[in-house]
Amino acid sequence: MDQLLQHLRSLGFTEMESKIMVELAAIGPSSGYEVAKRLGLSRSNVYAALQRLTQQGYLRCGDGEPSRYSVLEPGELSRMISGRVEASLRYVESEMPRGGPDARTFYNVEGERNVLDTLVRRLDGAVQEIVVDVWREEAALLRGELERAEERGVRLLWAIGGEAAAPAALPVWPPLGGGYGAEGAGPGRRFSFVIDRSWCMLGMRQEDGSAQAVVTEHRVLVELLLSHFMQELVLFGLQQDMGAELEERYGPRYRSIAEPYIGGDQ
Template identity: 50%
Template sequence: MEQLLNHLRHLGFTELEAKVMVSLTQQGTQSGYEVAKRLGVSRSNVYATLQRLVSRGVIQLTPGEPARYTMMPIKEFTQMISGQMGESLTYLEQHMPSETHEQPSFFIVEGERKVIETLNRELDKASEEIVAGIWREEAKWSRQGLERAEQRGVRVLWSFEGDEDGKFSGMLPLTASQQGGRKFWLVVDRRWCIVGMRGDELPAQAIVTEHPLMVELLLQHFAQEIILFELENDLGAELIQRYGEGYEHILNKYMPSFVHKDID
């Protein structure tokens, strides 16, 4: 019964209207007094409700002493509601003001549960490509979502620290530092991205946006990872000899404080 009442409420009927309609359907034609007695509601409230339903064409009134009320056949009722909703939706499509195209916003998501929900919701919407960088500790958040995406034919490329099974295609080594927490980021279909951090004693926090600049920065970062991965595979010893471990000779030239903080 409660589920039936709930669906009637979703169609725009009040709690009492829904109960009156169900009562008339179950018991057949009744007077307002009989409906009020059966529902245990004041007669004034029931009569006002019956009048509204009559005006909407949902129930039929048979004049007399007392007046009698009958619920319209359920098939006719559903056809009427369906037609009314269809007309309203068509009107909205034709007459709603044009959408304003605002600059994409940045949203903060806090807490592991909310981050996971946000992340997996977008992964399930992915249709073309997912590019990501995740540490092994956080990979469990998105592992199933990424697997489902690959099964749908979505191209998945991600940097993944500490993979042991080599299960996914497109894996690349993650070179970011863990200092201050483990960073994670994902770009879905080159339109949506999430960037965040989490540590063993640091609550998960993330920025979510569809801003094209942030998407571009993350994809550029990933492209640099790919290039470095290929170069280090082919020319590793030569690169170390020429540029130092972790390219420290280059970084010392431009960002010495960065080298001392993150590499040494």
């Protein structure tokens, strides 16, 4: 129930309007007095909300005394809301001023839901290419969107981490001075996306599901992520073709190469 009310509020209905619509959908045609009594709300406020919802077309008011109100069937209600939202979005897209400077700024996105929503919107708009560098856990969250992109003809380039990750993966840099930030928080799992070589997101997701990311269309970060992705693929290719020789010379996972730069105690 709480989740349904939350979604109705996100569509622009007030808390009272949301409760009234759910109540009418559950109980059926009712008078304003009955609705106010069941919800424990002020009759004057309920009557005002019923009038607004009726004028907007979401409720029907039957003849007779007292007037009895009923909400549209779920399918009809969702089509009405969808049509109005789409009409508003089309208007905003066509009329929103476009004269501002193209600053190519960086901005932060916090919270798993916000990060995923931002990614889904961009993945759905991808035209040519998506470069994905994630762990298996995060890849699973976006499987549907990525599959639909492939079906549209968008090229997907993958680098997947996890238990079966390639041994040529780059090392994790240890923190300077100890600690990764918040007390008790580990380094998490890094992820990055580059879409159409013009937009990118770089972020981190923790075991508890919390996430934060930086998003930009700045060319420098886009190119850095693409270079890092290419480097991982090159290292993976070298491991596949020359793994035995490299391990014989440098040791397992080639730690002797990285230790002078990142320290041996990880």
